[in-house]
Amino acid sequence: MLHSERRSLIRFLVIYLTSTFLLFSIASWVYYTSSKHHLLDKQRELLKYEAQQIQSQLRILHRSEAKKLIYPKIKQVDSAIYDLDKHYIFGTYTPPISLEKRHDKKRLFHLVRIEPYYLGAAYLLVSRPIDFAPIEQLQKHILLFMALAGILFSILGYFLGKLFIEPMRNAMKQMNRFIQDTTHELNTPISTILANIEMIETFGKCKESRAELDRISIASRTLSRIYEDLTYLNLNHDYHRTVVSVNMCELIEERLNYFSAMIEAKKLEIDTDIHTDITLSIDRNDAIRLIDNLLSNAIKYNRIHGNLFLEITQNMFLLRDTGIGIAPKDLTTVLQRFKRANSSEGGFGIGLDIVDQIVRYYGFEFQMTSKENEGTEVIVIWKK
Amino acid sequence: MEKIILIGFYLLNSSLSAQEVHTVENTLEKDCLSCHREQQIPSSLLYKRYLMTYSTKARMEEAMFDYLKDPKKENSIMPSQFFLKFPMKKRSLLDNATLHKDIQNYLKEFDIRKKLLIFNSQ
Numbered sequence: 001m002l003h004s005e006r007r008s009l010i011r012f013l014v015i016y017l018t019s020t021f022l023l024f025s026i027a028s029w030v031y032y033t034s035s036k037h038h039l040l041d042k043q044r045e046l047l048k049y050e051a052q053q054i055q056s057q058l059r060i061l062h063r064s065e066a067k068k069l070i071y072p073k074i075k076q077v078d079s080a081i082y083d084l085d086k087h088y089i090f091g092t093y094t095p096p097i098s099l100e101k102r103h104d105k106k107r108l109f110h111l112v113r114i115e116p117y118y119l120g121a122a123y124l125l126v127s128r129p130i131d132f133a134p135i136e137q138l139q140k141h142i143l144l145f146m147a148l149a150g151i152l153f154s155i156l157g158y159f160l161g162k163l164f165i166e167p168m169r170n171a172m173k174q175m176n177r178f179i180q181d182t183t184h185e186l187n188t189p190i191s192t193i194l195a196n197i198e199m200i201e202t203f204g205k206c207k208e209s210r211a212e213l214d215r216i217s218i219a220s221r222t223l224s225r226i227y228e229d230l231t232y233l234n235l236n237h238d239y240h241r242t243v244v245s246v247n248m249c250e251l252i253e254e255r256l257n258y259f260s261a262m263i264e265a266k267k268l269e270i271d272t273d274i275h276t277d278i279t280l281s282i283d284r285n286d287a288i289r290l291i292d293n294l295l296s297n298a299i300k301y302n303r304i305h306g307n308l309f310l311e312i313t314q315n316m317f318l319l320r321d322t323g324i325g326i327a328p329k330d331l332t333t334v335l336q337r338f339k340r341a342n343s344s345e346g347g348f349g350i351g352l353d354i355v356d357q358i359v360r361y362y363g364f365e366f367q368m369t370s371k372e373n374e375g376t377e378v379i380v381i382w383k384k
Numbered sequence: 385m386e387k388i389i390l391i392g393f394y395l396l397n398s399s400l401s402a403q404e405v406h407t408v409e410n411t412l413e414k415d416c417l418s419c420h421r422e423q424q425i426p427s428s429l430l431y432k433r434y435l436m437t438y439s440t441k442a443r444m445e446e447a448m449f450d451y452l453k454d455p456k457k458e459n460s461i462m463p464s465q466f467f468l469k470f471p472m473k474k475r476s477l478l479d480n481a482t483l484h485k486d487i488q489n490y491l492k493e494f495d496i497r498k499k500l501l502i503f504n505s506q
Contacts, residue, residue: 062432069496070503084439090500117439119496 005165005172012161013154020153028142039134040103047110050077051126055114062118069119077128081114081121089120099125106130183230190227193220218261225292229350232289241283248278248287248312255291256310262299266306273311280382282362290358293351294319294378301376320377326370355380412489415478431494433461441491448487452476 057072058081072079073092080091086099099111112124197217252274256263263270280287294317298308301323311318359366359380370376420427438444451459455473460466476483 062436065428067499068501069499071500073502083441084443087440090497092502116436118436119500120435120439122439 005169008165008168009158009161012164013157016157016160017150017154020157021150024146024149028146032138032142035138036135039138040108040130043108043128043131044102044110047077047108047126047128048112050074050128051079051110051112051124054079054126055112055118055124058114058118058121058124077126079124079126081119082123082125083120084117084122086123091125093127099123103130179230183227186223186227190220190224194224214261214265218265221258221261225296229289229293229354232285232354233350241286243281243283245279246282246284246287248280248317249274249276251284251287252291252310252312252317255288255295258292259295259299262296263308266299266302267304268299268302269305269307271307271309273309275313278312278314286358286361289354290380291317293355294380297321297351298323298376298378306375315383316379316381318377318379320375322375325372325374325376326368327372328370331368331370411482412486412493415482415486416490427490428494430461431490435496437461444491445484445487448490449480449483452478452483452487453480 053074054072054077061069061072071090071092078091078093080093081089082099083089101109103109106129107127108130109125109127112126114121114124193216197213197220200213256270298319298321302308302321303323306322307320308322309318309320356366358364362382365379365381367379367381368376417427419425420430434444434447438447447459447461451461452473453475455475457464457467457472460472478486
């Protein structure tokens with residue numbers, strides 16, 4: 001699975017599962033609250049029956065002629081009687097402050113109106129401890145249901161996600177295949193052109209058309225680099241890197257030489273501060289793509305007779321040009337694929353994306369500062 | 385010497401308080417209960433009738449006062465048939481304050497709270 005596909009799938013799953021979870025949580029909460037009330041109501045029905053028993057005993061007590069009246073008591077049930085003004089008369093427990101309370105955290109309450117007022121009682125408040133066993137059972141059932149629903153919807157979401165990204169995957173496959181075919185078809189003519197230019201240069205033929213030959217050479221090398229970039233992007237996900245110790249000084253000299261025709265065409269002045277024997281553990285092709293894309297931009301967007309400054313130390317590589325620069329608003333997005341801050345020159349906007357990928361892969365740090373119409377400075381730091 | 389005076393003062397005070405309680409009881413006894421007993425009117429049953437009808441002390445006191453000041457079938461706690469057999473009580477000649485005091489003492493005397501208790505099996 002491609003990185004972008006995985007990212008899309010993860011995003012889809014996160015949104016899908018979060019919304020499903022929220023929906024189920026709300027539904028479960030509503031169900032739990034209603035079922036809990038139902039369970040409490042069932043327990044309250046029992047309490048009502050017990051209240052009736054106490055009420056009938058109050059009637060008997062009221063008629064009793066005994067000197068001492070034993071207040072009725074039922075196991076686990078507490079009760080208290082109140083007069084018409086809701087003042088406490090007598091009871092088996094300390095009554096709550098509010099008579100209207102239906103339940104608290106531990107107990108259920110039931111208030112009964114009594115008439116006539118046996119023993120002066122106009123209200124009877126009965127209370128019993130809440131039986132938490134069925135409520136805990138209900139909680140367990142809901143949690144189990146949520147867990148099972150979570151598993152089921154995760155599996156469903158995964159397959160749905162795969163189903164949804166299938167068209168995107170096919171489109172990407174087709175595009176990759178097209179790029180692969182195109183680049184493959186481009187490779188042979190470009191190589192032929194470059195080989196022939198080298199032969200002409202080697203054998204000193206066609207001296208009178210030197211300028212035209214140089215332009216053909218530049219155009220062919222540009223094409224060749226685009227081919228290399230496209231191949232790199234296309235194979236990036238399954239590209240096997242061979243990390244070796246690369247002499248960066250030699251590599252930069254080699255790449256400057258590669259771009260010499262473009263540099264000459266722009267009549268750029270090159271200043272370098274290159275320390276000797278600087279090596280870096282990197283795949284050689286990655287290093288070439290990194291240097292080439294930065295150099296190519298610095299040359300392409302530089303002005304005629306501009307300046308190009310290169311510095312390479314043990315820790316970093318710095319490249320400064322005197323080109324058109326990048327607007328501040330574009331500085332943050334310029335690393336994205338197909339993003340182009342300026343369309344004055346040719347290209348697909350994939351160069352800095354490749355740079356960004358390489359920098360992130362090796363854990364380097366990339367800094368870019370720019371001022372419009374003054375120039376751009378890029379720094380790649382590989383050792384801290 | 386001071387101790388003797390203090391003890392003397394305490395004894396005098398205690399005797400006065402006891403006498404006051406005794407006087408209050410005597411007033412209730414004299415003004416109400418003695419007559420009730422004589423006419424075989426069960427005071428505790430009357431109290432229960434009032435209690436069952438009016439519930440609170442304040443309401444009971446008000447109802448008793450109204451009846452004693454102006455006894456008639458409408459404000460009596462007894463059913464109307466009762467008066468077919470027994471004559472209507474004469475209105476009380478006691479002054480309002482005394483009558484209130486007597487009623488309060490009556491309610492205190494027969495207060496249902498005093499009779500109620502919780503039976504603990506343990």
